[in-house]
Amino acid sequence: MNVSTLLAHRSTLVAVVAIVVLAIVPFQLGPYDNGRITIIFVFAIAILGLNLIAGYTGQLSVAQSFFLGIGGYGSALLLDRVGVPSLLCIPLSGLLCLIVGGLIAIPVLRLRGFYLMVVTLALTFLLSPLLKRFPELTGGAEGLSVSTPTPLGGLYDDQWIYLVSLVVAAILFWAARNLVRSQYGPAMIAIREREIVAEAVGVDASRIKTQAFAIASMYAGIAGSLYVFAIGYASPDSFGMHLGLLLFAGAFIGGIATIPGAIIGAAFVQLVPQYASNINDSFTSVIFGAAIILAVRFFPDGLAGLGRDAIARFRRKPADAPGHPTSTIPAAGSAVREATPRKERASS
Secondary structure, three states, X not given: OOHHHHHHOXXXXXXXXXXXXXXXXXXXXXXXXXXXXXXXHHHHHHHHHHHHHHHHOOOOOOOHHHHHHHHHHHHHHHHHHHOOOHHHHHHHHHHHHHHHHHHHHHHHOOOOHHHHHHHHHHHHHHHHHHHHHOHHHHOHHHOEEOOOOOOOOOXXXXXXXXXXXXXXXXXXXXXXXXXXXXXXXXXXHHHHHOHHHHHHOOOOHHHHHHHHHXXXXXXXXXXXXXXXXXXXXXXXXXXXXXXXXXXXXXXXXXXXXXXXXXXXXXXXXXXXXHHHHHHOOOHHHHHHHHHHHHHHHHOOOHHHHHHHHHHHHHOOOHHHOOOOOOOOHHHHHHHHHHHOOHHHHHHO
């Protein structure tokens, strides 16, 4: 294998090495640190779903905490009330949120921008009182205790849920990477940039936005399932507006339209509050507010975007240097046309 081939697959190689290293980590750390990293995996999955709907499709949504709650409570009920195996609860919770998200998306995605964000914010307010309304099923305000999944291979509980979360996160990140590199990626970006133009060239914006919202909901549902398994508890107040805004902030700080940005954002929202609270409880809000302002003002592509831009400058060819501008409009048009089904183009 020559050097050019290695460079072409560098992202895959980096990902494989990272997964191998992370798979070794739980055997070197204690339960507390393993638990913190597990929550980073969980938040990364939820933020990744948010990136698909907000970053790539341009639909501002803070409803991820709503679907986290549905997935979390769904897994808790399936495991403790129905007796479904813990590993099977994870995809079932994702499927439940995929269906619910698709149904909600049909009327909700008729709105745009600020109005869509307000409606999705209302969903986060709706979940907690709804869960408290049926105490015989959901445990009411006290929530539900979730049985710890039985570890395999002689692993401890914290090591088991860590490795399960790592494997699930790796699969979902691989799926998201392939999705944005398929014909749907340019179509989603075209909708984000110019929805009217995208529809004019045959992109079915309503269908793609609905599918993106449903997929984002599925990611959140899977994250919610892993979350309750990691903490062993499902509480209505754990999935409120605060968590939704936290994930939204993590998406912006990490990189709103990047795959690696979900990991960076998740690490930020999980670790920074803990270290800030050790200094002063009021520092958490200050740091988050300042980080969002800095992200919007100085690096709108997030921390992941900074690294990507640095690599791009390092590898920039002379023809792409300042003073040799190139137009991206033809390339964007070609991408949209590639994302348009051939039959639609023929009929038009």
